[in-house]
Amino acid sequence: MREQMKQAEPGSYSKVQIGVDYYPEHWEEAMWEPDIKLMKETGVKVVRVAEFAWSRLEPVEGRFDFAWLDRALDLFHAYGIQVVIGTPTTTPPRWLTTACPDVLPVFADGSVYHPGVRGHRCYNSASLRTYGSRIIEALARRYSSHPAVIGWQTDNEFGMLDCHCDSCNRAFRSWVQAKYSTLERLNSEWGTVVWSGEYSSWEELTVPYGGSPHQNPSLLLDFQRFQWDSCIHFQRRQTEILRAVCPERFITHNFHSYPQRLDMHGLAEDLDVASFDYYPNPAPQKQATAPYSGALSLDLTRGLKRRNFWIMEQLSGPPGCWFPMWRTPHPGLIRAYAWQAIARGADTVVHFRWRSAAAGAEQFWHGLIDHSNVPGRRFAEFAQLCGEVNALAPLLEGTEVTSNAAILYSHEQMAALRIQPQADGLDYYDNIKQYHRALTKLGISCDVIDWRQPLEGYKLAIVPSLYLHDEEAAQRLESFAGNGGTVILTNRSGVKNMNNICLLQPLPGLFSRAAGVTVAEYDPVGHDIHMLVDAAGESFECSQWCDILQPEEAEPVAWYGDDFFAGSPAVTVNRFGAGKVYYIGTHASEAYWLKLLGGIAAEAGLAAFPDLPDGVQAFTRTGEKGELLFLLNLSRGTQSIGLDKHYRSALSGSLVSGIVELSPFAVEILETGV
Structure with a gap:
């Protein structure tokens, strides 16, 4: 069994707080301090940086430029804001993909996943392992003792690549040999006698190239298992480097868009804390389902480590990139869904992003501040959320979700x-x-x-x-x-x-x-x-x-x-x-x-809260200081809910009992034992 390296202490990632994703490399340096000053005034406690910045961190092979990131991190530290750094392996720079084309995934039909986007990296590429390990180790050594840095995010939003490149072909053959040992056993376990598919030599075994999709189902399932293991090993190399260089900093990864075809539980084993990128659809026609599919996503993320988690990207405005823009979040929606995440066990909620991008494919995946560069309604709602979470953090500290x-x-x-x-x-x-x-x-x-x-x-x-x-x-x-x-x-x-x-x-x-x-x-x-x-x-x-x-x-x-x-x-x-x-x-x-x-x-004898109106959810977090009941109206209509005992509102301090009216996207947080 693989020896487990010591993981970070929970105190480094269990604080209840609100953060933002920030890309200093996207903005003129003169904008950084005003941005960070406003973050501080708003109540932001943590930022994530650099997960897509490889070309700025290493503009040409072997020449690192950390000076700009040094200045950004020093500013964050000066304003008391903590930082999570993302390893930049999801965006290999063009100098690398040009010199080492084995970095790029190849699809079953032979087409190449070209650079200029993100996620263009094969998990089995020897070149990516070499150069990726080098940039990660350089980053870790540079910032292992920086007072602002509290943790690391591996890569970004891992997904199944279905890569059919030569590296994957060789690696898959080795994976199958290790699992089945002999061709006789392989042919028996896969039932290859059907359709005359028996292997007579290991060289005949390949990844399932294009053509008919109706291939041997045992082969197809094992090819997926091989890809799961490839991704796990790709991340494991990163976590081993980070723990060897800076063992006191926590490590996370931002899972996304469930259902994922990956073995998320296998990936989560090497993490200190799991994270999720949460984008509930604000469209009116989605209001009947979004609150419930969102609750499932949050419970699944909590289940990856069976403990509290982070939200590394939270909806801040209408998304739009490779599809037409969604509806803008209705008043109260941003705040309500952030509280839903906290109610289901999120300790830190990081909003994507501070400001909408001015360039690139995600220009219209809106942040908290629009292209006007003037904080508006959504920003004011975010500021309210920051104030509430900071005020309630002492009550929430150490609480968790307990389920039967x-x-x-x-x-x-x-x-x-x-x-x-x-x-x-x-x-x-x-x-x-x-x-x-x-x-x-x-x-x-x-x-x-x-x-x-x-x-x-x-x-x-x-x-x-x-x-x-x-x-x-x-x-x-x-x-x-x-x-x-x-x-x-x-x-x-x-x-x-x-x-x-x-x-x-x-x-x-x-x-x-x-x-x-x-x-x-x-x-x-x-x-x-x-x-x-x-x-x-x-x-x-x-x-x-x-x-x-x-x-x-x-x-x-x-x-x-x-x-x-x-x-x-x-x-x-x-x-x-x-x-x-x-x-x-x-x-x-x-x-x-x-x-x-x-x-x-x-x-x-399961604890329940029956007769909840559609769109209203009741969740509980419990700790040594007692129990907090979250009532969330995640709908556009006013809803009523009956309470069977007396509570005190943690938000207002008032006593609450009987029938409670919840306006659209209202949140109530109740203390028991009043």
Whole structure:
């Protein structure tokens, strides 16, 4: 096992504060001090810099120019503002890509990911490893003791590149050899006998070049796993350098745009704290969904390290770059969504960006200050947020989100289900959105964690479509249920082994032991709407998939109401040890999930906040000093919410009880124990 290097102390990244992203290299130096002075006056505590600045830091090979960054960091320190430096490897400079074209990714059709944008770097490029390590080490040595620098961000917004260059081809062959050892085992584990795909020498093994997309699903899944490992190793080289040179500074990475195809949990292992770039869509037509998909993104980010996190980029104005500009944030939206992030466990929220760019592709990805260069309405709202967070920081310090429910998330399941789509409309992540939205509407706090993580401390585990599975996964859920936990399994579970090969056994495979049910037949109904009837005779819609269930030890709790399988069980529950295992054979409507989870919450003793109006969310952070209840109206309409006890408003100091009216995008933060 790889020896873990000592990670930074939490105190360096657990402060509750507001920050901004700033690019001193984009502006005349005469603008820096007025900007930083205004940041200080506004209440900004931290900035991120330099993640795209390689060409300014090393304008020609081997000649570093840190003088401009020295002056910027010294100014930030003079005004008491802390700094996170981004390693600049996401934007290799033109002198490097010209001299070493192996830095550039190559797509399956042979086209090249050219410079002039960002993200144009192959994780397996030997040249990038050499030159990237050199610039990172030089930066780390230069700023390891600078009093303003508190941490580092690796690269920027890692993503899947699907690179098919010669370096990746050789590396993939070595990766497969290391995993399977012999061609005989490889051919057996991938089932290459189908379509005469057997390998007779290692030289025949390549990355899955272009042509037909219908290639061996085991090859395609392992190619994705190889890319996950490539990205992890690319980042690991950076974290090893940073920890060797400046071990007291924390390291983070800014994940973005879920769902990500990456192994985010593997990447997060080498970080001190996870970060997320949060851009909720402010369009009116998105207001029904944005608050809930955003809550899922925040819970998923918290689940990467199973502790508090950072927002490294937060919406500050209408985005626009490779698409037409979004609507501008409605009054109150910037503040409300920043508080939503804090409520879900963000300690630091950094807004992108201080000022809208005057040049380049992101000119219309608006910052806090528009091209007028005059602070306006959005800036005033940001200033209000800074004042509130700075005032409440002592109350928030040391608090965290505590959940008794978990959703088990797996990038491997998502990858396999995308390689071979199972039914029209069946989308792994979209389905998780619905389960999480139901929990959020019920006020049930939920962690979203890697599917291999321990489940101690939870009362409920929702386990979506464990399409790939093994004995370890089955035993983990059996142990959890046997010790009193409630498990909810969904359809398309237990279909394949971990190499993406179908198993010749009744579904849901190894999970049938705990579920007490098998699947007699299934119908991929796609977008067709079918009916589900529960034990109370209430009807609900369902779609995507219909498992026709054959209970063994399990008891049916809902049945299909139509088609040739009318009357057949659709949902079952099985008592297993001291707990219960539900199996849901279809994709039931949100109304059904609300009813099911409401009943489970009452039975399992899950803390809930029922009857929340649409768009209103209730979250709690708890610490040694007590509990803080966040009430957020993330909608454009006034909403009312009832409280069952007395509170004190942390924002106003007034006593609050009974019916609370929340205006559009209103925030209330309540102290208990009044």
